[in-house]
Amino acid sequence: MPTLLVLKLSDSFSALWPTLARECELELEVTASVERFDTARDAVGVVAGGGEEHRFEQIFRDLAPCDMAIAAVGAERDRRIAVAAIRGGASDFFSLADDLDLLRSWLHDQCERLHTRHRRTEFAENQRSKYRFDGILGESQSLVSALDRAARIIPHPNVTVLITGETGTGKELLARALHYNGPRREAPFVDINCAAIPEHLLESELFGHEKGAFTDASATKPGLFELANGGTLFLDEIGHLPATLQGKLLRVLQERQIRRVGATKSIHIDVKVIAATHVNLSAAVKRGEFREDLFYRLNVVPLELPPLRARVEDIVPLARHFLKTFAAEYNVPAPQLSSAAERVLRQRRWPGNVRELRNCIERAVLLCDGRQLSPADVEADAVTEVREENGIPFPAPLNTVIVAVVREMLELCGGNKSEAARRLAISRTRFQRLLDHGDTDIPPDDEAESAEESAGLKLVAAHPAIGARGAR
Amino acid sequence: MTVVPSMESAPAYTNGRADELIRSGRSREARELLSGSLPSIERRGDRAALRQAVNLLGAASFETGELGDAEVAFNRALELGRSDNDDLLVARATNNLGAIANVRGEREQAIAMYSLAIAAYQRLGQPRGLASAYHNMAITFRHIGLLERADEYERRAIEFAMEAENPHILSLARIGRAELSLLRGDARLAEATALLVAREFASRSDPHQQANALRVVGAARTALGDLDGARRALDDGLTLAREHSAALAEAELLRARAELNCWLHDRAAARADASEAIRIFDRLAAREDSDKLARWLAAVEQQVNGQC
Numbered sequence: 069m070p071t072l073l074v075l076k077l078s079d080s081f082s083a084l085w086p087t088l089a090r091e092c093e094l095e096l097e098v099t100a101s102v103e104r105f106d107t108a109r110d111a112v113g114v115v116a117g118g119g120e121e122h123r124f125e126q127i128f129r130d131l132a133p134c135d136m137a138i139a140a141v142g143a144e145r146d147r148r149i150a151v152a153a154i155r156g157g158a159s160d161f162f163s164l165a166d167d168l169d170l171l172r173s174w175l176h177d178q179c180e181r182l183h184t185r186h187r188r189t190e191f192a193e194n195q196r197s198k199y200r201f202d203g204i205l206g207e208s209q210s211l212v213s214a215l216d217r218a219a220r221i222i223p224h225p226n227v228t229v230l231i232t233g234e235t236g237t238g239k240e241l242l243a244r245a246l247h248y249n250g251p252r253r254e255a256p257f258v259d260i261n262c263a264a265i266p267e268h269l270l271e272s273e274l275f276g277h278e279k280g281a282f283t284d285a286s287a288t289k290p291g292l293f294e295l296a297n298g299g300t301l302f303l304d305e306i307g308h309l310p311a312t313l314q315g316k317l318l319r320v321l322q323e324r325q326i327r328r329v330g331a332t333k334s335i336h337i338d339v340k341v342i343a344a345t346h347v348n349l350s351a352a353v354k355r356g357e358f359r360e361d362l363f364y365r366l367n368v369v370p371l372e373l374p375p376l377r378a379r380v381e382d383i384v385p386l387a388r389h390f391l392k393t394f395a396a397e398y399n400v401p402a403p404q405l406s407s408a409a410e411r412v413l414r415q416r417r418w419p420g421n422v423r424e425l426r427n428c429i430e431r432a433v434l435l436c437d438g439r440q441l442s443p444a445d446v447e448a449d450a451v452t453e454v455r456e457e458n459g460i461p462f463p464a465p466l467n468t469v470i471v472a473v474v475r476e477m478l479e480l481c482g483g484n485k486s487e488a489a490r491r492l493a494i495s496r497t498r499f500q501r502l503l504d505h506g507d508t509d510i511p512p513d514d515e516a517e518s519a520e521e522s523a524g525l526k527l528v529a530a531h532p533a534i535g536a537r538g539a540r
Numbered sequence: 541m542t543v544v545p546s547m548e549s550a551p552a553y554t555n556g557r558a559d560e561l562i563r564s565g566r567s568r569e570a571r572e573l574l575s576g577s578l579p580s581i582e583r584r585g586d587r588a589a590l591r592q593a594v595n596l597l598g599a600a601s602f603e604t605g606e607l608g609d610a611e612v613a614f615n616r617a618l619e620l621g622r623s624d625n626d627d628l629l630v631a632r633a634t635n636n637l638g639a640i641a642n643v644r645g646e647r648e649q650a651i652a653m654y655s656l657a658i659a660a661y662q663r664l665g666q667p668r669g670l671a672s673a674y675h676n677m678a679i680t681f682r683h684i685g686l687l688e689r690a691d692e693y694e695r696r697a698i699e700f701a702m703e704a705e706n707p708h709i710l711s712l713a714r715i716g717r718a719e720l721s722l723l724r725g726d727a728r729l730a731e732a733t734a735l736l737v738a739r740e741f742a743s744r745s746d747p748h749q750q751a752n753a754l755r756v757v758g759a760a761r762t763a764l765g766d767l768d769g770a771r772r773a774l775d776d777g778l779t780l781a782r783e784h785s786a787a788l789a790e791a792e793l794l795r796a797r798a799e800l801n802c803w804l805h806d807r808a809a810a811r812a813d814a815s816e817a818i819r820i821f822d823r824l825a826a827r828e829d830s831d832k833l834a835r836w837l838a839a840v841e842q843q844v845n846g847q848c
Contacts, residue, residue, distance in 0.1 A: 169550060170586050177588040177626075184664055191665025194703060258659040264681075264689070269652045287619055295659040397702075400738065424694075434732045475685065483648075483684050503685045507677060 069110040070182045071095045075102065075127070080118025080143060081164060092175045102127065105134045109185075112178040113138030115158070121149045128156025137178050141171065147229040192254050197243040203240070205389055208379030214371055218242060221369050225251045228321065230366045233373030236423030239344040240304060243371065247300040251538075252340055255299030258292050263308035264483060271313055272329050275320075281330025293326045293337050300340045306366065307347035307358065314359045314533075321365045341366070376418040376425060384410050386422060390429035391441075400435060404440045408414065412443040474502045551581045551589030565785065567603035574600060587734045591620045591629050592711045598636060604673045605825020611640050628669075631660035633756035635673045642680050647826070650680045671700035671709040678716055682723070691720050707744060712754070719739035722763060748786040751777040755793045762800050770800050797834055802840060810840060 072094040074085050094112065097104075105113060111379050115127055121142040130140060139160045140153035149162035162171040201219060206212070221227050229246065231239045240259065247257040265273055273283075276291030293301060303309070309317065320326050321341060325334040343366045352358035361435035376383065387405060396401035405413075418424050432445040474492070483490040489499035554577045562571035574597040581590050598613030621629035622698045638653030654677040659671035678693035694716045701710035718733035739754035755775030761770035774797045781790035797811035814837045821830035 093586065169552075170584065173552070173586045173588045180628075187665075188665035194667075213579055254660065256662040258662055259688075260655055260659075265652055265655065266648050269648055273655060275653050284614060286623075289656075292655065292659050295656070370846055397698075431726075431729050434736070435728060475687070477571070478685055483651075483681075485684075 069093065069095050070179055071097050071108065072103065073108050073111045074098045075105070075113065075115045075131075076100055077116060077120035077123060077127070078118035081116050081141065084499065085114075087114075088172065088175065091172065091538065094175070094179065102130050104188055105131050105136060106136070108134075108136065108262040110182060111136055112175060115140050115153075117142040117149075119143060120325065121146070121153075124149060124153040124158065125156035128153060128158050132157045137181070139171065139174060142340045154516065159449045179488075188256065192248070195257070196246070196248040199241070199248045201249050202246050202288065204241065204245060205386055206379055206382040207385070208374070208382050210374035210378050211382065214373055215242075216353045217369075218246060218371050222246060222250045225341060228340070228366055228368045229342045229371060230369070231371045232341065232349070232420055233344075233346065234375045234419075235346050237373040237375060237420030238422055239346075240302065240375060242371065243300070243302045243344060243509065245344045246342060247302075247340075250340075251297050252298075257297055257300050258296035258301065259302035259304060260292055261304045263305040263479075266484060267310040267312070270310065271316070272417070274313070275316070275326045275328055277329035278331045281328070285330065288328070291326065291328065292338055296339045297337050298339075300342055300487075303341065305345060307345040307349055307352055308342040309358075311359070312356075314362050317367055318359065318362045321362075374521070376421045379449055380414055383413050384417075386425055387413055387429050388448075390426050391433060394433040400433065401439065403433065403436050406440050406442055408443045409446050412446050416447070470502060478503070551584065551586050551593065555592045555596060556595070558600065562596065562603060563602050565603075567600040571597065571604060571606075571713065572602040582802060587620070587624055590628075591617060591624065591626055594620060595629060595633060595636075598633070602636065602640065605827075607640050607643060607763070611637065614640070624825060627660060627664050628666065628698065631657050631666065631669050631673075635669065635676065638673070638680075639676055642676065642683070643828070647680050649685050651677065654680065665702035666711070667700040668706050671697045671704055671706060671713070674700065675709060675713045675716060676768070677712060678713070678720075682716070682720060687724055691717060707740065708746070708749070711740050711746075711749060714740075715749075715753055715756055718753075718760070722756065724759055727763035731757055731764065734760060746785040747780045747788055751781040751784075751786055751789040751793060752782070753761045753777075753791050755789070755796050758793075758794050762796075762803060766802065767804060773795075774800060786825055787820050788826070791817045791824070791826070791829070794820070795829075798837075799835075807840065807843070811837065812842070 072085065072092065074096070076098050085096055085098060097108075099110075113131070113134075115124065115131075115138060116218045117124060117140065120329045121140075121144070124142070125141050127141070128138070130513040136460075138157075139162060140158040141151070141162050141164060142153075143164060145163040145166055148161075149418075153161050160174055162168075162174070162525070165307050172262075199201070201222070202213070204211075204215060206215075218229075221229065232243055233239050243259070244257060247253060260273065262270065270334045272285075272289070272291065274291050274293060276294055277285045277291050279285055303317075312483075320337070323334075324337060324339075326337055327334045349358055349363050349367075353363050384405070387410075390404050391405065413425070420427070421481050429447055432441050436445050474488070476487065477488040477492055481491065485499055489496040492499065554573060557632045558570040558574050562566065574593055578590075578593055578597065581593050583785035594613055595617040598617055599756045601607075601610035601613055601692065614636045617629055617633040618637070621627070621633060633684055634653055635657035638650045638657060641647075641653055654673050657673040658670060658677070661673060663756075674693045675697035678690045678697060681687075681693060683688035694713045697713035698710055699718070701713060714733055714737045718730045718737065720728035721727070721733060734753050734756035738750055738757060741747075741750035754773045758770045758774035758777065761767070761773060774793055777793045778790060778797070780786070781793055794817035796811045798817065801810035801813060803809075814833055818830050818837070819832050819835065821827075
């Protein structure tokens, strides 16, 4: 429980502190010594004047080095006393009895801030144990050598890392493990998917903006670099970073400074950058789609995660691990893997890599009706059927292929429907229609809007916007 | 002499009462209470109470569908939070502004806001906030049509909800995943997940969300061709929603039952359910839902031979 530490300059207000401490759920400690504030931890401070208010400025100057919010409490509502206390370093000034409710509210607020600090430390510890380096499962040579290399860079807080690997190989997991096991673990790990946010919003998202920088900038806003200050910024799908922002990111990496959109001054930042991509960046450089200088700046320590097909010996141990995890999560007994099921798992193709294996096992845990998983439980089904590496199912009904192509293109274009439609050489309306109608009958391009809506008859595809309100 | 303020006029009382009203679905009353009290809270100079009141006003306005007012309030909360270094309020207000953008259909803006909220919650080490923001982000990705990404975000929401020991968001994220399974054509998985969640909500006596889970069970069974099972789930959900005045859940269940009735070629029943759902959506100011369903109903009416 945090402490209410009261520096008493006189005997006034003595009866008040036990009541306030009880109301705010604080331990009370009353002292006459300024030095006590140097050693106090997890406390909120009050200097109670009670007729000695003229000493406030000097007292607060003496207290100044301590890392604690301390309020001055006086008997009179005197502006000069309040100003002197604040000048000395007081967080706030309250005159009793007029401001009693304000003092109470201030104490509650300070307690909440102390709780927040505790939670932050606790959170970092939890994340660290969740993303333990030895918690990354796998014994295949390809994975072990990638992890060895990663482990060597953990102690270096500033080195930039580029993680490559196919979709679902665990790039983000590795990035988090690097952060939470490294020297920056107490600071935030901030991640952003560069493909998820369109170019016109991404700059402000990364670097922030000043009030009035553009039409919608009604207030100054810090960007993700600032929010990650002291910690790590994970730039996922860096290959999708628009060309204009590639130059700006390069400057940040070189100068360790950012400039908010619309700002005239730069802000120093201390951020470790980890980037990840599933595309071949050196090929993108050759095609002129990615800046060579940025590529070399990011590629200081390249880490490549192998696809699951290159670590077949890890499939069954991973599957067993997921079985245990999901059985615990759904509170059901963990089914066993039959040897036939193990064989299927080893022989199946896993274009979605570990993520696909995880999904497959989760599905099996939820749907299995026995104590042992059979081959049928882990075989590719209608949804996770054989897919080519680019995510297009084949062989499959034509409509399924069409819908998969539409979704894949949307992923490729980072959610930009107009761009996806342009690349598929169809209208945006038709693109939207294909997207909305799932693998059911697709009305021709020129059908009326009402016909599109009538596809609500096909429940699977046209499930309306449910739960759009989200969680607050 | 100390003048002790009466309980009714104390900001802490006002905020507590408003919070309670919002939680019990009486957001309009909460709005009135807060709008009336804000000037006096402001005059007293109690910054902490002011920040809380402004944020609650935003939440109440959001619940009543006054999105413009909600946006103004959350922007003000954001400003107050930044100037007072109240990082938690900054994170919450950002998350809520994302939700407003999403309801308005400004998906990219919503994603940008949620990304900032997630970063702010990361700074604070707030797993509950992270769970909520990831769940919201998943909903937006679902609307965009990026189902795999939406599923990954729901997973993260689940992970942080478990860490925060928050069964409510945990179940909401699971329902979200069940809906995603349905959209991806895996109705079996959707049904299994939604049934599990319905049981979870039942065990926690949360009839609103239990009804919502039963709606997904019904939709999944419809897709599987188990039309009797679908009707049972939807009817049970409707009974629960009506018994507990869960208006939004009731409207969504009616919409799902209207779709089921269409499958069964019972146009009269479909029309009755859809009309009732539209009426409720209108009452809740859920305009997007109402308009969409009205267009659907119009399309149904145009079908030939009286068939859906």
